[in-house]
Amino acid sequence: MSQDHRHIVSPNAPAVQRNWWAYVLILFVCVVNFLPYLYVVLTGFMDAATSNKPEPQWIFTPTLEAFRFLLFEKDLLHNLKNSAIVSITATFLSVTLGMFAAYAIARYDFIGRDDVSFWVLTNRMMPPVAVLIPIFVTFQTLRLLDTLTGLIILYTAMQLPFVVWMLTGYFRDIPRRYEESAMVDGDTWFQAFRKVTLPLMMPSLTATAIFVMILSWNEYVFALFLTSAGARTMPPAIVAYSIGANISWNVLGAAVILITAPLIIFVLIVQRQLISGLSQGALRK
Amino acid sequence: MTDSKAFAGMMVAQPAERGKVRRLLSRLGPGNPAAFPWVLMAPTLIVLFAFGIYPFLNALYIAGQNIILSRPHAPRFFVGLYQYQSVIQDPEFWHALGVTVWFTVQAVFLEFWLGLGLALLFRRITVGAGILRTFILIPMILPPLVAALIWRYMFYPGGGLVTYYAGWITRALGFGEIPFLSDPTVAFHTLVFVDVWEWTPFMFLMMTAGLAQLPRQPYEAAEIDGASAWRIFWTITLPLLKPAILIAVVIRTMDAFRTYELIVVMTRGGPGNATTTLNVYLTKVGLEFFDASKAAAISLIMMMIIIVMSLIFIRAMRMRSQSAA
Numbered sequence: 036m037s038q039d040h041r042h043i044v045s046p047n048a049p050a051v052q053r054n055w056w057a058y059v060l061i062l063f064v065c066v067v068n069f070l071p072y073l074y075v076v077l078t079g080f081m082d083a084a085t086s087n088k089p090e091p092q093w094i095f096t097p098t099l100e101a102f103r104f105l106l107f108e109k110d111l112l113h114n115l116k117n118s119a120i121v122s123i124t125a126t127f128l129s130v131t132l133g134m135f136a137a138y139a140i141a142r143y144d145f146i147g148r149d150d151v152s153f154w155v156l157t158n159r160m161m162p163p164v165a166v167l168i169p170i171f172v173t174f175q176t177l178r179l180l181d182t183l184t185g186l187i188i189l190y191t192a193m194q195l196p197f198v199v200w201m202l203t204g205y206f207r208d209i210p211r212r213y214e215e216s217a218m219v220d221g222d223t224w225f226q227a228f229r230k231v232t233l234p235l236m237m238p239s240l241t242a243t244a245i246f247v248m249i250l251s252w253n254e255y256v257f258a259l260f261l262t263s264a265g266a267r268t269m270p271p272a273i274v275a276y277s278i279g280a281n282i283s284w285n286v287l288g289a290a291v292i293l294i295t296a297p298l299i300i301f302v303l304i305v306q307r308q309l310i311s312g313l314s315q316g317a318l319r320k
Numbered sequence: 321m322t323d324s325k326a327f328a329g330m331m332v333a334q335p336a337e338r339g340k341v342r343r344l345l346s347r348l349g350p351g352n353p354a355a356f357p358w359v360l361m362a363p364t365l366i367v368l369f370a371f372g373i374y375p376f377l378n379a380l381y382i383a384g385q386n387i388i389l390s391r392p393h394a395p396r397f398f399v400g401l402y403q404y405q406s407v408i409q410d411p412e413f414w415h416a417l418g419v420t421v422w423f424t425v426q427a428v429f430l431e432f433w434l435g436l437g438l439a440l441l442f443r444r445i446t447v448g449a450g451i452l453r454t455f456i457l458i459p460m461i462l463p464p465l466v467a468a469l470i471w472r473y474m475f476y477p478g479g480g481l482v483t484y485y486a487g488w489i490t491r492a493l494g495f496g497e498i499p500f501l502s503d504p505t506v507a508f509h510t511l512v513f514v515d516v517w518e519w520t521p522f523m524f525l526m527m528t529a530g531l532a533q534l535p536r537q538p539y540e541a542a543e544i545d546g547a548s549a550w551r552i553f554w555t556i557t558l559p560l561l562k563p564a565i566l567i568a569v570v571i572r573t574m575d576a577f578r579t580y581e582l583i584v585v586m587t588r589g590g591p592g593n594a595t596t597t598l599n600v601y602l603t604k605v606g607l608e609f610f611d612a613s614k615a616a617a618i619s620l621i622m623m624m625i626i627i628v629m630s631l632i633f634i635r636a637m638r639m640r641s642q643s644a645a
Contacts, residue, residue, distance in 0.1 A: 057444035064438065065455035068517070071470045072458060074481055078473075089479050136364035139357035146354075151361065158372040162578035162626065164599045165619035168606045169375035169382060172389075192371035195364055224350035253463035255581050260607055270465050274585060277469055287473055291466050298463070 072291075079288030086285035101289035105276060111293060114272040119297075121183055121268055122251035125190035130244050132191070133198030134236075138228075140199070141206035152203065159196040163256050174261055181262045189257055194247045201246075205239035206232075245305050252298060269294050376623075382616040389610035403617035413618070415593060416601035417625075423508070423597060424576040427515040432569060434516065435523025436561075439531055460521040468585035471514045475500035475586075504594030507587050511595055514582060519575075523568055530564025531557075570633050577626065598622055 078086050080097035105111045139145075140152050170189065171180075179185030209232060217227035233240075255270040262268065273294050277287035348359050383403045385396050407413050438456065442449060459467060474482040477497065487497045500510045538556045547555075558565075580599045583589060589596035589604070596604070602622070606615030 054444040057441045061438070061441055061445060061452055061456070065452055068458050068521070069455050071474050071481070072462065072466075075470045075473060087479065089484065091481050091484055132363045132367065135360040139360035143353055143357035145357045148357075151365075155364070155368060158368050161372070162599065162619075162622060164578065164580055164602055165622050166371075166375040166379070167603070168612050168615045168619060169378035170371070171607075172382065172387075172612060173375070173378065188367075189371065192367045195368055199364060253465065255463075255465050260603075270463065274465065274469070278472070278585065284473060284479070287469060291469055295462060295466055298461075302461070 075288050075291050077288070078284050079290075079292045081285045081288070083283040083285055086288065087283050101283075101285040102293070104286060105289050105293065109276055111269075111272060111276075111290075114267055114269050115293070115297075117183060117266055118252060118269040121186045121190060121266075122248050124187045125194065125251045126244050126248045128187065128191040129194040129198050129247055130240060133195050133243075134202055134240065136195075137199045137202035138206050138232075141203045142211065152199070155196050155199050159200075163193070167256065167260060170257070171260060179261075181264075181266045183266045185261060186258065186266060186268070189261070190251045190254060193254075193257075194250060197250075198243055198247060201243045202236075202239065205236060209235050241305065245302070248301070249298060379616040379620055382613050383620055385613050387612040389606075389612050391610075399613070403613045404621070406614060407617050407621060412593065412596070412601060413598075416596050416598045419508070419593075419595060420577060420597040420599075423512060423515070423579070423595075424573055426512045427519070427576050428569060428572050430512070430516045431520045431523045431572060432565070434520045435525075435568075436527045438520065438524045439527035442528065443531070456524060457521045459518045460525075462518075464518065464581045465585065467514065467518045468582045471510075471517070472501075472586045475510055477502060501587055502591055504591050507591060508595055511583060511586060514586065515576060515579060518582070519572060523572065526564060526568035527561070530561050530568075533564075534560050566633070570630060573629065573633070574626065577629070 074091070077093075079101055080099070081092065081095050082098050082100050085092050085095050136155070140148060174180045174185055177185075179188075213231045213235070214224075214227045217231045218224065222230065253270065254268075255274070258268045259271040259274075262271070273290040276282065277290045348355050350356050384398055384400065386399050386403075387396055388394060442453070445452070462470075474480050477483060477499070480500075483497055483500060490496065490498055499506055501507050534557070538560070539552065542552050542556060578599055579597065580603075583595055583597055583600055584603075587595045589600040598618070602615055602618045605611050605618060
């Protein structure tokens with residue numbers, strides 16, 4: 036720490052000192068963190084000849100050549116559609132199923148509750164690659180290989196522990212009294228749940244859904260080994276088109292833009308819900 | 321508990337329904353606090369059973385057989401512990417384990433200290449902290465796959481951004497281009513660098529959250545005692561941060577241990593087998609050589625390592641916090 040201030044300030048106090056060297060270091064990290072992505076995005080708008088020159092090109096005339104190649108010649112729209120279907124459906128299913136389980140764990144004091152919630156969590160600890168072989172064999176016998184249904188079921192199962200873990204904390208924050216008073220007024224349990232608890236849970240449900248959606252959108256390992264042409268999603272498709280001997284860098288750039296753009300647009304749209312949902316309880320447990 | 325009983329009593333008071341199905345439903349319904357939570361959890365538990373327990377049991381079964389995926393009609397029989405023995409006797413396995421552990425240790429160590437340092441640095445700036453924080457978090461927001469693709473390009477021999485600008489310096493010093501991805505030792509460190517680039521923001525986030533929750537009194541006391549900043553960091557900040565550090569380091573260790581996209585995209589486990597981690601070794605055996613049984617044995621051994629590792633972590637943190645108290 037520097038000598039230019041007298042008082043030692045607790046790390047949780049609002050920042051008061053201004054150190055120019057702190058700015059220099061932080062700006063340096065920002066550049067290192069952002070520049071590679073920025074350059075790859077620029078590459079996506081180059082033509083093949085420009086992007087393949089050995090010297091980095093910072094000034095060039097932009098073209099959409101690489102996008103045309105990927106979307107129309109390689110039919111990446113098909114993969115984009117698959118990805119959208121799989122991640123939206125899996126998000127909807129896992130949040131819906133997980134919501135009821137989280138409600139049960141948060142609200143009821145039944146025998147074995149702690150064991151159940153711990154067991155649910157251990158499911159997340161398993162490395163995906165470690166369960167790949169048994170799941171591959173199961174998919175083979177159930178004829179789920181290369182189907183969207185198979186991927187949807189799998190992603191739902193993969194995200195459930197996370198959903199239950201997040202939502203249990205949020206449900207605990209909502210006083211039980213609200214539901215009880217609705218039921219005194221003559222509502223059934225489900226009506227009370229739908230009319231009172233659900234609206235209160237909306238921000239947290241949205242935040243959880245956003246996370247699940249992003250994780251499903253990005254999933255690569257299972258998508259790579261469990262699908263071929265028909266149900267292939269964006270991540271393995273993009274790797275196929277951007278790694279290889281005769282592939283030019285502008286295609287890699289365009290591929291990176293095509294997979295991150297929906298994500299960035301999505302996060303920008305839902306940013307506010309994400310922050311308000313996250314500020315309750317995510318890190319507390 | 322009393323609350324939920326009152327809750328239940330209220331529901332039972334509803335008019336009696338007719339019909340057996342109705343009666344069964346009402347017995348499982350919200351009126352019965354012993355059964356109703358299980359009804360609510362049933363779909364989740366069934367799905368998790370199907371994809372959590374079942375693959376595990378199936379892996380146990382497969383590892384006890386001699387299944388080769390490319391020969392589905394070959395005779396299968398029980399081979400006992402042969403598959404585990406063949407894994408343990410395979411020098412490739414021990415090499416992959418070593419690479420994985422070394423990669424995890426280096427990456428998590430660097431990420432932790434850099435993330436904590438960055439979080440403390442942010443205590444010293446005010447103007448523009450919000451926007452700078454967003455820029456810091458970018459690598460973490462990008463899909464892991466994209467991070468790997470980006471750096472594969474950056475480090476590509478002859479044309480990558482880093483290779484080119486680093487080449488300026490090394491050529492001026494009289495060396496050639498740095499073999500970022502083609503030299504076994506350098507490639508390993510390149511991968512560690514990319515993992516650190518990608519996940520230091522995560523540590524930064526967790527440490528920022530941890531710092532925000534620290535109590536203020538110990539710092540005031542230390543200030544009165546005239547302790548040095550260095551001393552305060554080691555004797556107050558670090559011990560108080562322990563819970564946050566534990567969570568962050570455990571999550572990161574588990575994830576670093578199973579890093580897959582990064583390695584497959586950047587080096588495919590090469591050059592040679594210099595960056596073949598357990599994950600890469602497992603997929604090579606299972607889905608390139610189609611030796612499903614050996615791969616299942618590897619995955620069970622991996623699961624055991626992860627469980628033992630997390631138990632050790634929790635024990636160590638608990639012991640240290642006890643001796644400190």
